[in-house]
Amino acid sequence: xxxxxxxxxxxxxxxxxxxxxxxxxxxxxxxxxxxxxxxxxxxxxxxxxxxxxxxxxxxxxxxxxxxxxxxxxxxxxxxxxxxxxxxxxxxxxxxxxxxxxxxxxxxxxxxxxxxxxxxxxxxxxxxxxxxxxxxxxxxxxxxxxxxxxxxxxxxxxxxxxxxxxxxxxxxxxxxxxxxxxxxxxxxxxxxxxxxxxxxxxxxxxxxxxxxxxxxxxxxxx
Amino acid sequence: xxxxxxxxxxxxxxxxxxxxxxxxxxxxxxxxxxxxxxxxxxxxxxxxxxxxxxxxxxxxxxxxxxxxxxxxxxxxxxxxxxxx
Numbered sequence: 694x695x696x697x698x699x700x701x702x703x704x705x706x707x708x709x710x711x712x713x714x715x716x717x718x719x720x721x722x723x724x725x726x727x728x729x730x731x732x733x734x735x736x737x738x739x740x741x742x743x744x745x746x747x748x749x750x751x752x753x754x755x756x757x758x759x760x761x762x763x764x765x766x767x768x769x770x771x772x773x774x775x776x777x778x779x780x781x782x783x784x785x786x787x788x789x790x791x792x793x794x795x796x797x798x799x800x801x802x803x804x805x806x807x808x809x810x811x812x813x814x815x816x817x818x819x820x821x822x823x824x825x826x827x828x829x830x831x832x833x834x835x836x837x838x839x840x841x842x843x844x845x846x847x848x849x850x851x852x853x854x855x856x857x858x859x860x861x862x863x864x865x866x867x868x869x870x871x872x873x874x875x876x877x878x879x880x881x882x883x884x885x886x887x888x889x890x891x892x893x894x895x896x897x898x899x900x901x902x903x904x905x906x907x908x909x910x911x912x913x914x
Numbered sequence: 915x916x917x918x919x920x921x922x923x924x925x926x927x928x929x930x931x932x933x934x935x936x937x938x939x940x941x942x943x944x945x946x947x948x949x950x951x952x953x954x955x956x957x958x959x960x961x962x963x964x965x966x967x968x969x970x971x972x973x974x975x976x977x978x979x980x981x982x983x984x985x986x987x988x989x990x991x992x993x994x995x996x997x998x
Contacts (some may be wrong), residue, residue, distance in 0.1 A: 754985055761982075790985065797987040799926075804933045844930055844988055869931065 697912050700728040700738030702784075704759050709745035709781065709892060713908075716892040717742075721909055730759065733767040740777040740911040741768070743784025745837070745890060755798060755840050756786035765791050777820075777911055778884045782838055785876070785886035794877055794886045795853070796845035802869025806839040810900065811889060812864035813875055817857040820882025822910045832903035834889035836867065836875075841888040843870040843877075856880060861887055915964040917998040918971050924984045924991045925956035959983055968995065 699717055703710045710727065717723040726738060730748075735741070749758035759765060765787065772778055772793060780788040788794045801807060815823040815830050823832070845853070850872055853859050861876035868888075876887025891904025926932050932954045939953035961978070965971040975993055984991040 753982070757982065757985065789987075795987075797985050799930065799988055800933050802931065802933055804937055842931075846929075846987075869933075 696724070697739050698724045698726050698737065699911050700735065700741045701725050702728045702730060702741060702743050702764055704730045704746070704748035704762065706748045706750055707744050707746035707783070709783075709890065712890075713742050713744045713781070713892045716895040716904070716908055717911075720895040720905065723908075723912060728764060730762040730764045733763040735764075735767050735771050741771065741779070742911070743778070743780040743787050744892075745782030745784060748783055748787065751783075751840075754786075754790065755783060756788075756790035759783075759787045760791040768793070772879070772881075772884055775881070775883055777913065779822075779907070779911060780884070780886040781890055781892065782836075782841070782888055785888055786840070788884065788886040793884050794879060795849045796843055796871075796874075796877070798840055798888070799842045799844050800840050801838070801842050801867075804839075806837075807841070807867050808837045809835070809867065811836050811867060811875075813861045813889060814864060816859045816862050817878070819857050819860065819878050820885060820910070821913050822860060822878065822882075822885045822907050824906045831864065833894070833901055834891055834903055835893045835900070836889050838868070838888055841870070842868045843872075843874040843888075845871055853877060860885060861889070916967060916971070917962065917964045918968070919996045919998055920961040920963060920971070920975055920993055922959040922961065922975070922979060922983055922991060922993040923956055924959065924979075924989050926954060927988055927990055930988045962998075968997070971995065 714725045786798045862873040866873045891907040894901040894904035935954040979991045
């Protein structure tokens with residue numbers, strides 16, 4: 694797709710970076726470039742994915758150390774420029790730790806690491822990350838996390854609801870998240886964080902294609 | 915330069931569910947311990963640090979706690995400080 698390039702960030706401990714790249718390149722023909730976390734030059738990428746995994750071993754808290762990498766420091770200007778940033782799983786944790794998205798992700802209520810397919814309601818398609826054509830308001834995506842319980846205070850929750858920042862809600866809350874929240878956007882809509890993995894739902898042979906729309910949305914202006 | 919030993923305690927805020935604490939409470943009761951009303955798990959971080967006096971060191975520790983050691987969305991912190 695022209696020269697549009699998605700930067701896929703690699704932290705020590707990232708483990709979904711190659712899956713994201715495979716889904717974008719192999720399923721959607723979108724060019725990708727791996728960005729090592731120590732790089733702060735984001736001039737040659739048009740959108741960024743923070744992939745899942747265990748950045749810096751999830752030491753201290755999930756995403757807490759990654760927040761201080763040169764790349765995340767450079768992300769502020771990138772987001773302000775209106776370019777799109779997608780944080781998946783550990784990427785969502787990094788986005789909340791670094792303040793790009795409100796709230797925090799904490800240990801699952803039942804303490805289990807949950808690896809399963811979940812049904813999700815599309816609540817808002819702010820930013821155009823999800824198909825809101827009225828055709829399909831429920832999608833199925835895989836989750837794989839031990840610390841995916843979204844938590845925020847009541848004022849923040851009200852703000853999320855009032856400003857239509859809640860993108861996805863679990864149909865059957867697997868982890869105890871506040872208000873069944875599985876994914877949120879920033880106010881502008883160009884930053885999305887979600888616990889489910891769209892890159893693992895991009896081909897029928899691996900169980901579904903409901904993740905394609907979200908990854909394809911990276912090329913939206 | 916003065917040296918200080920600092921002990922930082924990071925705890926989940928009272929309003930935040932602590933599943934690990936709940937599981938440990940359950941195990942404690944199975945062990946036969948009676949009378950446990952609540953059990954919550956936090957972290958303790960020990961830092962040896964030098965600086966020009968206590969005030970300067972407190973400023974450094976406040977920054978570390980607020981920006982790194984604790985996520986104040988879900989956690990509270992406090993610390994004790996001892997001059998070495």
